[in-house]
Amino acid sequence: MSSAFRDVPDHELWRRASDHDGPAFGELFERHSKAVYNHCFRRTASWWVAQDLTSVVFLEAWRRRRDVRMHSDSILPWLLAVANNCIKNSDRSIRRHRRLLAKLPPEGVTSNDEDAWTRIEDEAKMATILAKLNQLRIEEREVVALVDWAELGCAEAAAALSISEGTVRSRLSRAHEHLRELIDSDPDPLQHPLRGVGPIHEGA
Amino acid sequence: MSPDLLPPARELPPSRYRAARRQLERVASGAVRSWRWRIGQRTAAGLGVGVIVAGGAAAAAAAYLPSQRGQLTHRLDAVVAQYGRAVSTRSSQEDCASIGMTYAKGYLNGTSTPTLLASYTSSVAALDKWYYNQTVPIVPATNALEIRSDFNALTTGEAPTSVCYFLGPYGQVFRTPLHEVSADTSAVLLVFITGGRAYWAGTVAYPMPAVYQTPPSA
Numbered sequence: 001m002s003s004a005f006r007d008v009p010d011h012e013l014w015r016r017a018s019d020h021d022g023p024a025f026g027e028l029f030e031r032h033s034k035a036v037y038n039h040c041f042r043r044t045a046s047w048w049v050a051q052d053l054t055s056v057v058f059l060e061a062w063r064r065r066r067d068v069r070m071h072s073d074s075i076l077p078w079l080l081a082v083a084n085n086c087i088k089n090s091d092r093s094i095r096r097h098r099r100l101l102a103k104l105p106p107e108g109v110t111s112n113d114e115d116a117w118t119r120i121e122d123e124a125k126m127a128t129i130l131a132k133l134n135q136l137r138i139e140e141r142e143v144v145a146l147v148d149w150a151e152l153g154c155a156e157a158a159a160a161l162s163i164s165e166g167t168v169r170s171r172l173s174r175a176h177e178h179l180r181e182l183i184d185s186d187p188d189p190l191q192h193p194l195r196g197v198g199p200i201h202e203g204a
Numbered sequence: 205m206s207p208d209l210l211p212p213a214r215e216l217p218p219s220r221y222r223a224a225r226r227q228l229e230r231v232a233s234g235a236v237r238s239w240r241w242r243i244g245q246r247t248a249a250g251l252g253v254g255v256i257v258a259g260g261a262a263a264a265a266a267a268y269l270p271s272q273r274g275q276l277t278h279r280l281d282a283v284v285a286q287y288g289r290a291v292s293t294r295s296s297q298e299d300c301a302s303i304g305m306t307y308a309k310g311y312l313n314g315t316s317t318p319t320l321l322a323s324y325t326s327s328v329a330a331l332d333k334w335y336y337n338q339t340v341p342i343v344p345a346t347n348a349l350e351i352r353s354d355f356n357a358l359t360t361g362e363a364p365t366s367v368c369y370f371l372g373p374y375g376q377v378f379r380t381p382l383h384e385v386s387a388d389t390s391a392v393l394l395v396f397i398t399g400g401r402a403y404w405a406g407t408v409a410y411p412m413p414a415v416y417q418t419p420p421s422a
Binding site: 017020021022023024025026029030033034037038041042047051054055058059062121122123125126129149 | 214220230
């Protein structure tokens, strides 16, 4: 965070950015790009797609700057809501991409780039988790992504999704219940990719 | 569900971070014309796009002659050879490039039906005309900015990412990651930018998201 903006709250930065203060917008990007990037990765299981989506989210946020909704002086919930919309639009293409990958003949791996390996492993792991999570309703997936993964509070998630806080809590509760059922119904629940996680673990 | 279960959070790669931040600051500071301004020019833009598309179609008809087809395939082979390794590593952007090339090659070998083939010269000239002179403003601002950023990065030697540009049905120009290239619908591939260099790879089919299939609204 640059010293000039260290104590400036999000809402003030956003006001300045809306008045064409480029560095203020840059500061918002610095504060929140990592959260947006990782949120996009966790919804797409692709670092590459997430990189592109992160830029798109901020540009889309700028385009829709008159619709911004702050919560507790943080713009992050709204940015994640914009990210959700961007992700939804890209889903169809991403599904096609995966079908394409599946059609390619398997070949030996030649890369010795350790970071690339880690990223590929991350993507594979995330894809496994998402495949399981996709058995939930989309409304439940959204609250899991925002509350459990992005670690927003229920009130912030409610602001992001434009629903009441009570609805967030009930969706989250249902999502956890469904996840527990998924884990319990697995032939090998101890190896289930969703096992070992906070509220789900308690009932598993 | 705890985030501890998930792969660890990462920072954006430094080059992407710098490029994105620079781009956003330029957008916010108003250094780039707004989408509203672009839309305001759409009548003139439509005419311009029409001329360019017609030119591209004519070029396509000429370029797809069997005598030139081998040459195109040869050029594509060289690109595929350069990026072919990526198919095996399945690593993000290079992977995407290979898939795009595979499908482009498939087309050039006659395995799918071409709709239009734009020449390298006309594509780059068109991009240059559209983005540096802004004579065709029917371009979503976000995409226009990214294209400009990519071309700037090329000229300064800062390698951008693997992307392709294509022409939408209403004359829009879109930027997209290469992994989105598929074979079941059609569009015009203008140019690949990958590894800091630009490549023309003929035409590939593209699955256009619904948002791209609607005309820009005022």
